[in-house]
Amino acid sequence: MSFQVPxxxxxxxxxxxxxxxxxxxxxxxxxxxxxLGYNHRGLEKLAEEKNWIQNxxxxxxxxxxxxxxxxxxxxxxxxxxxxxxxxRRGLYIRYLVSELxxxxxxxxxxxxxxxxxxxDSFFMYTWRDREIxxxxxxxxxxxxxxxxxxxxxxxxxxxxxxxxxxxxxGMVTLRKRSEYYFHIGANEPSxxxxxxxxxxLPKDKVVALxxxxxxxxxxxxxxxxxxxxxxxxxxELDFEVATADTCDVLGRVVVRVKELLESYKLCEQMVRxxxxxxxxxxxxxxxxPGEVVSRYEAPRGENIHYIKANGTxxxxxxxxxxxxxxxYPATVExxxxxxxxxxxxxxxxIDPCICCAERAVTLVKAGSGEESVVRMSDLRxxxxxxxxxxxxxxxxxxxx
Amino acid sequence: MAVVRTLxxxxxxxxxxxxxxxxxxxxxxxxKVYARLQNRMGPTHTGRFGLLQPIADFFKLMAKEDIVxxxxxxxxxxxxxxxxxxxxxxxxxxxxxxxFDLANPGLTSFSGDIIVVLYLLSxxxxxxxxxxxxxxxxxxxxxxxxxxxxxxGYEVPLxxxxxxxxxxxxxxxxxxxxxxYQAKPLLLLTNLLGFLVAVIAVQAKLERTPxxxxxxxxEIVGGTFTEYSGKKLAxxxxxxxxxxxxxxxxxxxxxxGGFPGGAVVGFIHFVVKTLFVIFLLSLLRALTSRIRIDxxxxxxxxxxxxxxxxxxxxxxxxxxxxx
Amino acid sequence: MTDAELIEKLKxxxxxxxxxxxxxxxxxxxxxxxxxxxxxxxxxxxxxxxxVFLSTISGVDNGETFEIVYHFSTPETDFNLRTEIPRADPHxxxxxPVIPGAIxxxxxxxxxxxxxxxxxxxxxxxxxxxxxxxxxxxxxxxWKHTRPxxxxxGGKS
Numbered sequence: 001m002s003f004q005v006p007x008x009x010x011x012x013x014x015x016x017x018x019x020x021x022x023x024x025x026x027x028x029x030x031x032x033x034x035x036l037g038y039n040h041r042g043l044e045k046l047a048e049e050k051n052w053i054q055n056x057x058x059x060x061x062x063x064x065x066x067x068x069x070x071x072x073x074x075x076x077x078x079x080x081x082x083x084x085x086x087x088r089r090g091l092y093i094r095y096l097v098s099e100l101x102x103x104x105x106x107x108x109x110x111x112x113x114x115x116x117x118x119x120d121s122f123f124m125y126t127w128r129d130r131e132i133x134x135x136x137x138x139x140x141x142x143x144x145x146x147x148x149x150x151x152x153x154x155x156x157x158x159x160x161x162x163x164x165x166x167x168x169x170g171m172v173t174l175r176k177r178s179e180y181y182f183h184i185g186a187n188e189p190s191x192x193x194x195x196x197x198x199x200x201l202p203k204d205k206v207v208a209l210x211x212x213x214x215x216x217x218x219x220x221x222x223x224x225x226x227x228x229x230x231x232x233x234x235x236e237l238d239f240e241v242a243t244a245d246t247c248d249v250l251g252r253v254v255v256r257v258k259e260l261l262e263s264y265k266l267c268e269q270m271v272r273x274x275x276x277x278x279x280x281x282x283x284x285x286x287x288x289p290g291e292v293v294s295r296y297e298a299p300r301g302e303n304i305h306y307i308k309a310n311g312t313x314x315x316x317x318x319x320x321x322x323x324x325x326x327x328y329p330a331t332v333e334x335x336x337x338x339x340x341x342x343x344x345x346x347x348x349x350i351d352p353c354i355c356c357a358e359r360a361v362t363l364v365k366a367g368s369g370e371e372s373v374v375r376m377s378d379l380r381x382x383x384x385x386x387x388x389x390x391x392x393x394x395x396x397x398x399x400x
Numbered sequence: 401m402a403v404v405r406t407l408x409x410x411x412x413x414x415x416x417x418x419x420x421x422x423x424x425x426x427x428x429x430x431x432k433v434y435a436r437l438q439n440r441m442g443p444t445h446t447g448r449f450g451l452l453q454p455i456a457d458f459f460k461l462m463a464k465e466d467i468v469x470x471x472x473x474x475x476x477x478x479x480x481x482x483x484x485x486x487x488x489x490x491x492x493x494x495x496x497x498x499x500f501d502l503a504n505p506g507l508t509s510f511s512g513d514i515i516v517v518l519y520l521l522s523x524x525x526x527x528x529x530x531x532x533x534x535x536x537x538x539x540x541x542x543x544x545x546x547x548x549x550x551x552x553g554y555e556v557p558l559x560x561x562x563x564x565x566x567x568x569x570x571x572x573x574x575x576x577x578x579x580x581y582q583a584k585p586l587l588l589l590t591n592l593l594g595f596l597v598a599v600i601a602v603q604a605k606l607e608r609t610p611x612x613x614x615x616x617x618x619e620i621v622g623g624t625f626t627e628y629s630g631k632k633l634a635x636x637x638x639x640x641x642x643x644x645x646x647x648x649x650x651x652x653x654x655x656x657g658g659f660p661g662g663a664v665v666g667f668i669h670f671v672v673k674t675l676f677v678i679f680l681l682s683l684l685r686a687l688t689s690r691i692r693i694d695x696x697x698x699x700x701x702x703x704x705x706x707x708x709x710x711x712x713x714x715x716x717x718x719x720x721x722x723x
Numbered sequence: 724m725t726d727a728e729l730i731e732k733l734k735x736x737x738x739x740x741x742x743x744x745x746x747x748x749x750x751x752x753x754x755x756x757x758x759x760x761x762x763x764x765x766x767x768x769x770x771x772x773x774x775v776f777l778s779t780i781s782g783v784d785n786g787e788t789f790e791i792v793y794h795f796s797t798p799e800t801d802f803n804l805r806t807e808i809p810r811a812d813p814h815x816x817x818x819x820p821v822i823p824g825a826i827x828x829x830x831x832x833x834x835x836x837x838x839x840x841x842x843x844x845x846x847x848x849x850x851x852x853x854x855x856x857x858x859x860x861x862x863x864x865x866w867k868h869t870r871p872x873x874x875x876x877g878g879k880s
């Protein structure tokens with residue numbers, strides 16, 4: 001017997017709305033259909049109506065977890081268009097925040113992976129330690145989610161000696177804890193039994209479907225924009241690209257923990273070698289006509305912005321490709337022939353960050369299974385009609 | 401007088417009221433241990449140390465709107481939570497903590513009561529399956545299928561391990577089994593392996609991590625309970641709490657030497673031993689992640705069942721040696 | 724291989740299929756090709772230069788024409804393939820036979836610009852809702868968003 005299981009748009013395993021229609025036979029998935037657009041906010045259109053400075057804060061709001069990734073990707077592109085050279089101290093602080101954001105994102109993901117696998121203790125411990133890095137970010141930028149530290153030509157806040165010491169101290173604690181999690185994640189039998197061999201994605205599929213980030217690196221495709229296209233300060237720093245060759249969810253866990261350890265190393269290097277000087281230069285208001293492709297390694301993979309300027313104070317076109325979109329075709333491939341129990345794990349393993357919208361609701365009638373698409377206003381009309389016709393409930397009026 | 405006594409027995413102690421209070425206390429204990437193991441505080445606000453939190457949760461759920469899905473089998477859907485609660489409460493009457501007197505057996509202590517308890521503890525699983533099936537939701541349907549699949553995994557090892565101490569004690573009556581081991585406490589050590597197997601099987605029966613597959617919320621939303629809300633969900637949760645008490649009480653009777661020393665001392669034994677078993681169950685819950693349904697069945701038949709058979713063989717050989 | 728050497732090699736290899744090759748920054752190549760040659764050039768790059776990874780496809784509304792930029796990258800260089808199609812007849816050939824991962828980007832182009840991508844295996848709308856009015860393409864420059872007034876039955880008017 002085969003029937004359809006709707007995962008989403010609202011589902012406990014999903015933190016953001018997306019719809020996965022699974023056709024299952026018993027416990028085995030036979031077909032998958034992904035529907036996007038539940039969260040589309042038209043940001044690319046909006047960006048054409050705002051000026052270069054306003055857009056920094058607009059693109060920052062594309063995502064709540066990798067907010068700094070989008071802002072940095074945009075800012076480094078616009079700086080190339082403006083032919084600005086930000087001071088090195090500013091760049092070091094900007095990419096220090098990048099690495100801290102990667103740490104916070106990967107710790108968050110480890111917790112989510114634990115939760116999806118029903119391993120809530122793992123979730124509690126990783127999220128406790130995520131607080132350390134969140135506090136550091138708050139100390140540096142004043143904010144916990146949208147750091148707003150970038151500006152055209154540098155950063156908006158400086159670091160002092162006390163803050164540098166705090167960051168180094170935090171890295172020591174985090175490194176110790178991460179090594180322990182690495183040990184747990186790779187050795188706890190029920191957890192490993194649950195994630196090993198799940199969501200297989202061979203390397204040739206990764207290449208064909210253009211997957212990015214830890215998903216690609218866990219299948220042995222060592223691509224990292226920080227290494228192959230070293231932007232800003234990454235050419236001066238010493239780090240390695242973390243890979244795994246198991247091609248499954250276990251590999252993705254291993255890659256992310258290894259990246260955590262690399263990020264601690266990078267943060268320490270940047271804090272220790274922080275150059276003296278200014279943190280920002282003044283940026284012009286308008287930009288000469290031109291175009292630029294800006295690439296950035298976000299925690300979830302390659303983030304790419306294509307920016308086209310037409311000589312005014314507003315962009316002609318801003319194209320944003322977030323890493324999650326590139327990973328969807330690979331997800332469909334991974335889910336096929338899997339178990340229902342693996343859906344949340346496989347889907348969480350790409351670390352989905354859904355930024356796309358819809359103003360319609362799909363209703364499935366429980367008895368007949370027929371679907372109809374209803375506009376929000378119709379739904380509201382139905383709700384009001386239903387309440388008007390319904391008899392007054394016994395407990396509708398609260399006697400006092 | 402006899403009528404009043406029977407009523408007190410059914411309603412107050414050890415009937416519904418006592419089971420309600422003690423099972424909510426056990427839930428609090430379980431939550432607190434689980435939380436402390438995860439570096440959290442657990443319930444703190446309602447009552448002293450948050451002791452009243454499970455009761456508050458129960459009454460909150462009772463006051464919530466109760467929705468019955470249109471496509472469900474309404475009569476079955478409504479009546480199942482009540483049957484489930486009745487079944488586990490009945491099993492509660494049979495524990496030898498309130499009918500410990502061997503010379504004067506009450507109505508609820510008889511030869512073969514161990515079988516009746518095991519039978520009554522199996523029924524909630526079937527009720528869960530029926531509840532899931534009658535709600536007709538795809539998530540519930542998958543949950544119901546998982547409930548039954550898991551039943552085939554853990555039930556046989558559980559029966560084998562619980563019956564092997566009974567074979568050694570040569571009795572099918574819980575009070576007699578307990579009395580046998582109170583007389584010869586060293587023999588309890590021979591059942592240690594069975595105890596461990598039984599703890600794991602009980603964890604599966606209670607559908608707690610790593611066996612919370614039928615209502616794994618990240619996979620199939622609420623699983624069996626997806627469509628349940630309000631009073632019915634409250635009753636189901638109470639059913640699980642009472643089942644936790646009864647199962648740990650059963651394990652304490654069979655593997656930990658029962659509850660010697662009359663009404664008061666015996667009761668203290670009961671509290672300490674059940675809490676010990678619940679502590680083990682909480683530990684298991686905190687330390688593991690949820691496994692897949694196929695892994696449960698293969699684990700149960702590859703490891704649990706052979707170990708249970710081994711325990712049975714040990715019991716039979718020992719019995720031959722002793723006699 | 725430096726960018727200059729690569730440009731020489733590409734010019735010799737692809738011949739008149741490439742109208743111009745620009746190199747505005749290090750590691751960034753912009754190739755201009757005719758829309759009819761897009762599959763041929765992509766296949767050649769894919770097979771001979773190891774250009775297997777497509778980052779994304781950007782569409783730009785230039786008034787009379789639509790400009791489409793395919794952003795490819797290899798560990799050494801970023802190839803940006805640019806082509807233009809007329810607004811009156813916005814047909815584009817799909818590159819999914821060469822790079823299957825392009826499907827979502829091409830579906831997005833259909834949604835947002837109203838281009839017609841020929842040969843897509845799954846041409847359903849991607850991000851727009853099911854009841855989105857036809858002939859409305861949000862990223863075209865002449866499309867302006869007007870929020871429809873929501874009438875709430877029974878509400879204040």
